[in-house]
Amino acid sequence: MSDAYYLQLTEQLRTLIDQNAAQWKGKLPAERVLAERFATTRVTLRQALSQLEGEGLIHRSNRRGWFISPARLVYDPTRDAGFNDYVRAQGRQPRTAVLKLEARVHPPAARALGLPDDQPFQHIRRRRYVDDRAVLVESLWVVPERAPELLDIYAGQSLWGLLRERWGHYLANRSIRMVSEALSPLDAEELSVAPGTAGLNINRAIFDDQQRPIEYDEEHWLHDSLCISVELSGQR
Amino acid sequence: MSDAYYLQLTEQLRTLIDQNAAQWKGKLPAERVLAERFATTRVTLRQALSQLEGEGLIHRSNRRGWFISPARLVYDPTRDAGFNDYVRAQGRQPRTAVLKLEARVHPPAARALGLPDDQPFQHIRRRRYVDDRAVLVESLWVVPERAPELLDIYAGQSLWGLLRERWGHYLANRSIRMVSEALSPLDAEELSVAPGTAGLNINRAIFDDQQRPIEYDEEHWLHDSLCISVELSGQR
DNA sequence: CCCGGTGATTGGTATAGACCAGAAGTGTGC
DNA sequence: GCACACTTCTGGTCTATACCAATCACCGGG
Numbered sequence A, B: 001m002s003d004a005y006y007l008q009l010t011e012q013l014r015t016l017i018d019q020n021a022a023q024w025k026g027k028l029p030a031e032r033v034l035a036e037r038f039a040t041t042r043v044t045l046r047q048a049l050s051q052l053e054g055e056g057l058i059h060r061s062n063r064r065g066w067f068i069s070p071a072r073l074v075y076d077p078t079r080d081a082g083f084n085d086y087v088r089a090q091g092r093q094p095r096t097a098v099l100k101l102e103a104r105v106h107p108p109a110a111r112a113l114g115l116p117d118d119q120p121f122q123h124i125r126r127r128r129y130v131d132d133r134a135v136l137v138e139s140l141w142v143v144p145e146r147a148p149e150l151l152d153i154y155a156g157q158s159l160w161g162l163l164r165e166r167w168g169h170y171l172a173n174r175s176i177r178m179v180s181e182a183l184s185p186l187d188a189e190e191l192s193v194a195p196g197t198a199g200l201n202i203n204r205a206i207f208d209d210q211q212r213p214i215e216y217d218e219e220h221w222l223h224d225s226l227c228i229s230v231e232l233s234g235q236r
Numbered sequence C: 001c002c003c004g005g006t007g008a009t010t011g012g013t014a015t016a017g018a019c020c021a022g023a024a025g026t027g028t029g030c
Numbered sequence D: 001g002c003a004c005a006c007t008t009c010t011g012g013t014c015t016a017t018a019c020c021a022a023t024c025a026c027c028g029g030g
Helices: A005-024 A031-037 A042-055 A083-089 A107-113 A159-165 A185-190 B005-024 B031-037 B042-055 B083-089 B107-113 B159-165 B185-190
Strands: A058-061 A065-068 A073-075 A094-105 A120-130 A133-142 A173-182 A198-207 A213-222 A226-232 B058-061 B065-068 B073-075 B094-105 B120-130 B133-142 B173-182 B198-207 B213-222 B226-232
Touching: A005 A042, A005 A065, A031 A042, A042 A058, A042 B173, A073 A083, A083 A094, A107 A198, A107 A213, A133 A185, A159 A213, A173 B042, B005 B042, B005 B065, B031 B042, B042 B058, B073 B083, B083 B094, B107 B198, B107 B213, B133 B185, B159 B213
Parallel strands: A073 A226, B073 B226
Antiparallel strands: A058 A065, A094 A120, A120 A133, A133 A213, A173 A198, A173 B226, A198 A213, A226 B173, B058 B065, B094 B120, B120 B133, B133 B213, B173 B198, B198 B213
């Protein structure tokens, strides 16, 4: 079929992974071992592995090796179920680590919310896991007036839950953007992956039912851990 | 800053591209030329170029060279504006080439629409362009009863327009899924890109206002040509 | 002036080997 | 039994080179 050797290799690896997934417990043998088994060089082998990485079948943890990717998380950005809820609803274990809490300006957030560039925000940066694999990092930029003591009380719980229960905010209007990206060195390091790993960038600008800005957030997902799903039912 | 040379190279290329975009008319110099200019090998140079490719700044047309990528098309999958409409609305030129018209079974489509595996469909495969760059290929699988003479009359126009105007179908309920992918050798060839190029796969199952299945479609986009945008306003 | 042949150019693929830095595993001494 | 230093393993990066096949630019013939 395909003339290129690395494409044949890709197929052979695919079946090999399929057959040995259980025995390997999720981690592939070392590149040098695989290269020898297929009588080729690491360069060519890595080209084949990168192919499978692009498909989302395997991924690598920086300098630790290649791993078989778990099933993608199904995610509907149009609903406002929190991360913890929909991860659990899919029978998986969510976890969140707070990386930073601070007050800062952030012009991109200000612009997305229609505020002046020097508008200060309460910034929360956190990393989120599914079954102990870090799948995304995100930054949240909350308008201080909407959640005055946020930085003092926040400890990793659902932000949307807090906004609703403590401050009574309706997250009524959302403007969402999604683009594929290569993870920045910073994001990559926080996710323990190689710089430039393929990712998906999701941004949201959120307003309440009176069009007052509430918050802006930027999510950086590993590209292979996500399946976006939207269900729409009849209008127009 | 970044230790790795190819990451420095990436930055240098970024500014170089910025400065010379106009003069180069969208096409980068040959790899060998660039490699020599930066006193490195093609292998390393390609690593840096791949980095920029992942970011969506440049792309390659198979065996023809590297090109500067145009701005992403903004696309809202929740609205039912046709491709031609929203491309023009962004001041750009749409074009469609029909690649295939046939009657066939297609189990994945059948399953997505809740029909038996041996359900026949009217299959349309087409390639779509923005400003003469092929940005996606797609397959449409239409339930024959909903559009009897489709294969005879179809000639590249808007399918949704046809369904609405000729057969009076309401495309009321949609189930949409989006996942990142590596383009299959077939898709890649039809888009004139290297096999395994990063892409975005968008699937839709469409039902009318009485929940009768109408059609299923599979789009394969080049990852760098798309920005998904969704605007939601208040309910709940 | 159009067409087709031809050769140079260019990206795609592959080999062989090397060094480095981070991660993991090992062992030693307290 | 635990903390820490050391060694080994592994992926990440890089050099230098080679050949092939598709493409492109050029040129000559009809």
